[in-house]
Amino acid sequence: MSGDLIQGTAAEGFADRHIGTTPTEQQTMLEALGFDTVRALVEKAVPDSIRARELPSTVLPEPIGEQETLAELRTLANRNRVNRSFLGLGYYGTVTPAVIQRNVLENPSWYTAYTPYQPEISQGRLEALINFQTMVAELTGLITANASMLDESTAVVEGMLLARRASKAANNTFVVDSDALPQTKALLRGRAAAVGIDLVELPLAVTSPTDLPEAFGLFVQYPGASGRVFDPAPLVDQVHLGAASRSSPPTCSP
Numbered sequence: 001m002s003g004d005l006i007q008g009t010a011a012e013g014f015a016d017r018h019i020g021t022t023p024t025e026q027q028t029m030l031e032a033l034g035f036d037t038v039r040a041l042v043e044k045a046v047p048d049s050i051r052a053r054e055l056p057s058t059v060l061p062e063p064i065g066e067q068e069t070l071a072e073l074r075t076l077a078n079r080n081r082v083n084r085s086f087l088g089l090g091y092y093g094t095v096t097p098a099v100i101q102r103n104v105l106e107n108p109s110w111y112t113a114y115t116p117y118q119p120e121i122s123q124g125r126l127e128a129l130i131n132f133q134t135m136v137a138e139l140t141g142l143i144t145a146n147a148s149m150l151d152e153s154t155a156v157v158e159g160m161l162l163a164r165r166a167s168k169a170a171n172n173t174f175v176v177d178s179d180a181l182p183q184t185k186a187l188l189r190g191r192a193a194a195v196g197i198d199l200v201e202l203p204l205a206v207t208s209p210t211d212l213p214e215a216f217g218l219f220v221q222y223p224g225a226s227g228r229v230f231d232p233a234p235l236v237d238q239v240h241l242g243a244a245s246r247s248s249p250p251t252c253s254p
Contacts, residue, residue, distance in 0.1 A: 088225075089181050089183070090152050104128050109124065110123075110124030110127055129147045130147070133146070152181070153183050153184040153187040156180075156219055157187050157188055157191045160174055160188060160191070160192070161195070163216055164195075164217070169215070169216035169242075171214055172196055173197075173198045173199075173200055173213055173215040173216065174188075174198070174217055174218065175199075175201075175204070175215045175218035175219070176188060176199050176201045176202075176218070177202070177203075177204045177205075177218075177219055177220050177224065179205060179224030179228055180219065180221040180224070180225060184219075184221070188219070200213055200215065204232065204235055205224065207235070209235050209238035212235065212238055212242075214242060215242075217239065218236075220232040220235065220236075
């Protein structure tokens with residue numbers, strides 16, 4: 001809190017824009033409380049034992065204004081060298097449409113606190129995620145879609161665990177595309193071993209649906225780590241067919 005009254009009326013600095021009381025209003029409140037300055041009020045209200053002491057010396061430079069800070073940060077950022085990544089394997093260049101940047105990433109109602117006493121941006125993040133989730137569901141025709149801060153590999157693992165909980169299959173086999181990203185396969189192996197799931201790795205692009213083992217689910221990398229693209233519909237239909245036959249009630253014959 002500032003030691004003295006805020007001088008001036010122009011909203012040029014951060015404090016001017018975010019401290020709602022004017023110098024006149026502050027003076028009126030101080031007079032009602034019997035103090036001359038804000039510093040005197042703070043010294044009376046805050047116990048001396050917890051009050052921060054001014055350092056006799058500091059290595060910090062003198063404070064500067066908001067515009068000067070942004071200019072300095074921009075100068076430092078311009079020293080960065082932006083290179084194109086040829087790593088691939090799930091890390092690809094993306095294009096952010098201007099409408100998304102302006103109305104989502106730069107929308108103050110989404111990246112500021114939901115209420116004055118909340119320091120986090122949870123509400124805005126959730127609102128952005130549900131909008132993205134709804135859009136993906138409508139574009140793909142899926143009943144639901146994942147939208148979170150998970151990376152691709154972690155999302156695949158969560159999908160495998162969800163399939164295990166939802167499936168009525170008695171076995172613990174999960175089929176993984178051999179053309180999956182290496183980091184995804186590594187994470188799948190680690191998580192599957194911890195919960196007793198047996199992974200079967202197959203080249204799904206050239207695997208006949210009838211050659212699929214009995215499994216509670218499968219993961220198809222699309223496009224594959226090699227860039228291969230194929231129609232996985234027959235494989236998916238085969239897995240659904242097997243799941244449907246296993247979930248049907250047993251029949252009895254005389």
